[in-house]
Amino acid sequence: MYDFEWGDAENEAFAEYIQGTLVPEFTYTLNGYIHCYGFTDELNKILTDFVNERFDRNYESVPFSEVDYLYGITKYNNTQFYINNYEKFCDYFLDADPYYGMLNNKLTFSYLIQNNIPYGECVSAEIFKTLLGEGYLLFERSGSFSFKPHLGNFDEPYKYSNEELASVLLKYNDCVSTLCADADIKTMVITDSPETCEIYNGYLKDYFGNSAPQFGKLMTAEQYKELFGEEPMDLSYLPKDVSGVVYFPPEHSTSKDLYGTWVACQSRGSISQSCVFNEDNTGAMITEYTGLDYDTQEEVKGTIERKFTYEIIKHSSGHRWPGKMLLTFDGDKTEEYFFYFDYGDLYLEGGNDKYTTEYYNAEAKAAEHYH
Structure with missing residues (x-):
């Protein structure tokens, strides 16, 4: 069969x-x-x-x-x-x-x-x-x-x-x-x-x-x-009814823990970075930088935004078993990233990076501060 x-x-x-x-x-x-x-x-x-x-x-x-x-x-x-x-x-x-x-x-x-x-x-x-x-x-x-x-x-x-x-x-x-x-x-x-x-x-x-x-x-x-030399423990105060509880597994393709705006915990000199993951499997990597205009010698600021779509192909089980996702930038270039969560922070590695970047959830931080 x-x-x-x-x-x-x-x-x-x-x-x-x-x-x-x-x-x-x-x-x-x-x-x-x-x-x-x-x-x-x-x-x-x-x-x-x-x-x-x-x-x-x-x-x-x-x-x-x-x-x-x-x-x-x-x-x-x-x-x-x-x-x-x-x-x-x-x-x-x-x-x-x-x-x-x-x-x-x-x-x-x-x-x-x-x-x-x-x-x-x-x-x-x-x-x-x-x-x-x-x-x-x-x-x-x-x-x-x-x-x-x-x-x-x-x-x-x-x-x-x-x-x-x-x-x-x-x-x-x-x-x-x-x-x-x-x-x-x-x-x-x-x-x-x-x-x-x-x-x-x-x-x-x-x-x-x-x-x-x-x-x-x-x-x-x-x-x-x-x-x-004694009676068994009396556990009658603990629940015994095993009916009625149903566990519904999440979908394989998305992760609600990833949704939101994530800001790099440490900036790299004059560069700061953030990532956005949306529920519709779109997102963006945003790099903000500060530099010096060679001609005017004045400080200039700029932003580079790389939009992507993402697909989670393996969910994370902590740093020992990182998850894996594919990010497709500008509709054609696909890069593989590894990720995991630890104490509410997101750790992301992949693309051209040879090290792991730690991000904190900006929306959660803002809500906590407001409260």
């Missing part, structure tokens, strides 16, 4: 495509999205759109199995490293480092118990929509750990916020998915490889003893009490 070929080139192209559809302007790569949220319906819709566009097809839905579960993207985590190394498994997932030990975390255990989620099964994306709302993909995953590194292991009666719970559960999902990034578990469901599960479960018993949680099985309150 599916007559297209999917290979490394498609994996790479889809990884770029996803930055402008499902995860705009943030730190998720396709690999990061799958590790945190899994193979969601949203991702499947965008995959189907991508396949239809790339191969000129009209499929209603393309199963992830038809693209080998995007294994070319997710395989780069070395699962065998943990399968064959009990010490490293404990160091990364269970031991003292508070940021990584999410498979040995009181909040994680309590949440899985009270929501009847088998240990080692990822928490669904619907939970994060409920906790964080429609903009859940813009949530800073590690932010809650910055000043609370032992998050999830605080003594009661500490009350966790939606954001703190989401941080812990996202890290838990990431840990579980890292253990699944293997040729035998392309589905990212750990129980799909009984042999691997058996190895990990043996490690857990060696670490915890007879009350050890086991991948693929529900953990009980009695196990929790035997491990920690």
